[in-house]
Amino acid sequence: MNSFKFLVYCTAFLVYVTGYAQQNQDTSKSYKKRILETTEVDFLTSYYSQEGDNAAVSGGLGSEELTDFTGTIIVSVPLNDDDVLTIDAGVSAYTSASSSNVDPFDGGQSADPFVASSGASSSDVWTNLTGSYSHSSDDRNTIVSGKLSISSEYDYFSFGFGGGLSKLFNEKNTEVSINANVYLDTWTSIYPTELRPFTSGANGLENGFFSNKTITGNTNYNPSFENFEDETRNSYSLGFGFSQILSKNLQGSLALDFVQQEGLLSTPFQRVYFADVADSFIENFQLADAIEHLPDTRFKVAAGGRLNWYVSETFVLRTYYRYYFDDWGINSHTASVELPIKLSDKFTVYPSYRYYQQSKADYFYKFEEALSTETYYTSDYDLSKYSANQFGMGVSYTDIFTKMHIWKLGLKSIDLKFYQYDRDTTFSSRIITAGFKFVMD
Amino acid sequence: MIKKVLIYTMIAVFFSSCTVLKEYDKVNINDPDMTLQDKKCDRNVITMHSYREAAVGANGGKTGGGCGCN
Numbered sequence: 001m002n003s004f005k006f007l008v009y010c011t012a013f014l015v016y017v018t019g020y021a022q023q024n025q026d027t028s029k030s031y032k033k034r035i036l037e038t039t040e041v042d043f044l045t046s047y048y049s050q051e052g053d054n055a056a057v058s059g060g061l062g063s064e065e066l067t068d069f070t071g072t073i074i075v076s077v078p079l080n081d082d083d084v085l086t087i088d089a090g091v092s093a094y095t096s097a098s099s100s101n102v103d104p105f106d107g108g109q110s111a112d113p114f115v116a117s118s119g120a121s122s123s124d125v126w127t128n129l130t131g132s133y134s135h136s137s138d139d140r141n142t143i144v145s146g147k148l149s150i151s152s153e154y155d156y157f158s159f160g161f162g163g164g165l166s167k168l169f170n171e172k173n174t175e176v177s178i179n180a181n182v183y184l185d186t187w188t189s190i191y192p193t194e195l196r197p198f199t200s201g202a203n204g205l206e207n208g209f210f211s212n213k214t215i216t217g218n219t220n221y222n223p224s225f226e227n228f229e230d231e232t233r234n235s236y237s238l239g240f241g242f243s244q245i246l247s248k249n250l251q252g253s254l255a256l257d258f259v260q261q262e263g264l265l266s267t268p269f270q271r272v273y274f275a276d277v278a279d280s281f282i283e284n285f286q287l288a289d290a291i292e293h294l295p296d297t298r299f300k301v302a303a304g305g306r307l308n309w310y311v312s313e314t315f316v317l318r319t320y321y322r323y324y325f326d327d328w329g330i331n332s333h334t335a336s337v338e339l340p341i342k343l344s345d346k347f348t349v350y351p352s353y354r355y356y357q358q359s360k361a362d363y364f365y366k367f368e369e370a371l372s373t374e375t376y377y378t379s380d381y382d383l384s385k386y387s388a389n390q391f392g393m394g395v396s397y398t399d400i401f402t403k404m405h406i407w408k409l410g411l412k413s414i415d416l417k418f419y420q421y422d423r424d425t426t427f428s429s430r431i432i433t434a435g436f437k438f439v440m441d
Numbered sequence: 442m443i444k445k446v447l448i449y450t451m452i453a454v455f456f457s458s459c460t461v462l463k464e465y466d467k468v469n470i471n472d473p474d475m476t477l478q479d480k481k482c483d484r485n486v487i488t489m490h491s492y493r494e495a496a497v498g499a500n501g502g503k504t505g506g507g508c509g510c511n
Contacts, residue, residue: 237498
């Protein structure tokens with residue numbers, strides 16, 4: 001309900017701003033070519049599902065089932081010939097077997113890492129609002145932009161701001177850009193339910209939580225646990241871009257991003273099981289020995305390049321490659337290729353393939369491999385060594401005359417895409433996305 | 442070794458062929474499928490990758506912040 005209200009308020013605000021901008025357009029006395037001819041509205045939606053057997057919430061062994069539904073509206077409003085305001089509002093709602101096992105003892109059924117619980121942590125809603133503003137110089141060779149964003153979910157809040165500068169040269173054949181972004185985030189830490197009685201000053205096994213439960217295996221359950229004192233996470237990024245037209249049919253770009261993160265980089269509800277600690281169970285669920293502990297800083301570097309080739313009136317070849325490394329010991333390669341095929345002036349299909357591989361983080365241990373003497377440890381398989389293949393297919397419909405109308409909005413294009421993603425582990429996922437682009441009369 | 446060759450080749454291609462096309466020569470370059478970024482409808486796919494993979498950045502997507510991922 002709150003999400004619905006959020007979307008209604010955002011839409012009302014956007015309609016108001018749009019009306020204001022349209023009035024301003026009428027009184028404009030400049031004859032420069034506008035950066036954006038009229039207001040554009042994009043509706044994006046997606047449905048995502050995944051499964052696997054290596055849930056981080058249950059220490060690297062358990063169900064990773066998750067579904068997510070996302071809805072987003074993006075409105076770009078030309079304020080005058082040179083300036084564009086863009087408002088981006090989105091909601092994402094998920095249900096997750098994995099996160100439901102933050103509390104696997106909800107009494108509904110026997111606790112088990114492969115069985116979803118019905119507790120509060122089984123679902124959440126993420127909401128986001130981003131406003132960005134760009135200004136282009138009279139000769140259109142300089143573009144300055146800035147943005148503000150907020151996003152919120154039950155245990156996480158984020159405030160972000162940033163800006164960018166682009167310069168075009170060689171009759172707009174060459175572009176260089178720089179951008180910087182800062183995100184100031186805050187966790188509301190949620191810990192695995194069986195660890196909470198072991199918070200400093202709490203009464204451990206004497207706590208009421210254990211009063212109606214039978215511990216099997218090591219009955220002297222005594223985990224290593226302290227609350228995180230610092231619940232902030234700050235991210236600072238600096239990016240450089242360069243693009244070049246290489247011929248009438250070929251253009252490419254290079255990008256280089258640096259990211260520094262500080263603060264709570266561990267996820268507070270992800271369990272770890274030690275190899276040198278005897279196992280304790282309640283029902284079929286192994287009680288946590290600890291939660292993951294990761295360093296409080298991380299430095300990431302990503303360098304990527306794109307090369308697009310207009311092969312013919314029917315085919316375009318789009319390629320992308322990225323190399324990434326960080327100071328947690330991960331390096332990775334990403335390569336993708338997409339081949340848009342124009343079937344007619346209205347329909348294009350988009351077959352694609354993407355390959356991804358990464359090495360493991362220095363602090364990653366499989367289920368029950370970490371030692372309690374280590375300083376840092378995690379069993380989050382997203383930080384493990386793996387490779388993944390992704391196959392995609394999409395179709396787009398474009399009507400440059402925007403004949404179909406909803407209110408004052410003319411439908412310009414519809415995009416539908418499907419992607420299947422498979423790791424060389426048990427993990428796989430799929431996503432279907434749709435985008436509807438409208439322009440205002 | 443292969444990485445170095447690829448990097449040097451890309452740099453050589455970029456800086457040796459800085460053709461200056463006039464606007465009327467950019468018909469093919471201005472094709473919507475030639476844009477040097479992902480389509481808007483792919484945004485949630487990039488977000489999914491940033492949740493599930495360690496690598497982020499250099500693709501126009503977010504590089505951190507805004508969610509518990511990365």
